[in-house]
Amino acid sequence: MADEILNRYRESIDNIDAALIFMLAERFKITKAVGEHKAATGLPPADPGREQIQIDRLRALAKSANLDPDFSEKFLRFVIDEVIHHHRRAGADG
């Protein structure tokens, strides 16, 4: 038997997952431009000082949103590490 309640929840989950994908795509679009700029101007791929500011900010936002700050930090770390990997490739290619 179809579980209408579960189906409704899953519709919302699917919408949220789609929004996350679109937002990540926009983020990677802009970080691609950042990587090209860094490669062109000789800036290093990673900026640990900037990362710390981002982590502190997202941890505070996560707390106020009732989201686990450790999870938010792990998520940001995962995304930033991928960006740095792209930056390194852009530098090596350029």
Ligand SMILES: O=C(O)C(=O)C[C@]1(C(=O)O)C=C[C@@H](O)C=C1
């Ligand atoms: O702001 C930068 O300098 C970036 O390259 C972007 C970004 C990020 O994805 O937010 C990635 C790498 C840096 O270490 C810091 C931040």
